Amino acid sequence: MKTEVLGRLRRFWIGVAMFAFAAGGLAILAPEGNAEYADVVINNYSDKAGMRPVVFPHWFHRVRFRCKVCHADLGFQFKAGGNDINMVKIIEGQFCGACHNGEIAWSVENCNLCHSAVPNTPTQVHESTLQKLVAPAGDRKK
Ligand code: HEC
C-alpha cells in the first residue's frame, strides 16, 4: 500500500522533471528569429527606405565572438544606432558585412534575417522580453 503511493509520487515527479526539461528545450529553440532582451534595433535608415528595421541579436553574437572583434576591429560603437551603416558598406565588407559574406556567416541576400523588426520600431536596446518586435513576414503595410 505504502509503496504504491510512493511509486505514484515518484512517477509524478519524474513527469514534472520531464516536462520541465522539455519546456527548457523549447525555450532554447524558440528564440531563433525573435527579439530577446538586450537585442539592438537599428533604424537610422531602414524604415525610410521601406525596409523593416534591423534586429541585431547581441547575445547570439557575444557568445561567439570577443567584444574586441566588433567594438575595436570593426569599429562598432557601444551605442545602438551609433554607426552610420548602409548596404553599400555591408556589401563592401564593413560592419555586418565583415562576417555576413557567405564565408563566416550567411550572406546579404537574406534580407529578412536582418530586417526583421516590426515596422516603425525606433533604434533602441530592446529592454523587454514581452514587447513584440518581430512581425510575421508580409506584415508591412504598403
Ligand atoms: C547582415 C545583416 C543585413 C542583411 C542580410 C541585409 N541588411 Fe540591409 N541593412 C543592415 C543594417 C545594419 C542597415 C542599417 C540600418 C539602419 O540604420 O536603418 C541596413 C540598411 C539597409 C537599407 C537602408 C540604407 C541603404 O543602404 O540604403 C536598405 C535599403 C537595406 N538595408 C536593404 C537591404 C536589402 C534589400 C537586403 C537584402 C538584399 C538587405 N538589406 C540585407 C543589415 C542587413
Ligand code: HEC
Ligand atoms: C558581432 C559583433 C559584436 C560583438 C562580438 C559584440 N558586440 Fe556589442 N554591439 C554590436 C553592435 C552591432 C552594436 C550596436 C551598434 C550600432 O547600432 O551601430 C553593439 C552595441 C553594444 C553596446 C551598446 C548597447 C547596449 O547593449 O547597451 C554595448 C554596451 C556593447 N555592445 C557591449 C558589448 C560587449 C561588452 C561585448 C562582449 C562581451 C560585445 N558588445 C560584443 C556588435 C557586437
Ligand code: HEC
Ligand atoms: C564577427 C562576425 C559577425 C558580425 C560582425 C556580424 N555577425 Fe551576424 N552572425 C555571425 C555568425 C557567425 C552567425 C551565425 C551564422 C550561422 O548560424 O550560420 C550570425 C548570425 C546572425 C543572425 C541570426 C541569428 C540567429 O538567431 O540565428 C542575425 C539576425 C545576424 N547575425 C545579424 C547581424 C547584423 C544585423 C550584424 C551587423 C549589425 C551582424 N550580424 C554582424 C557573425 C557576425
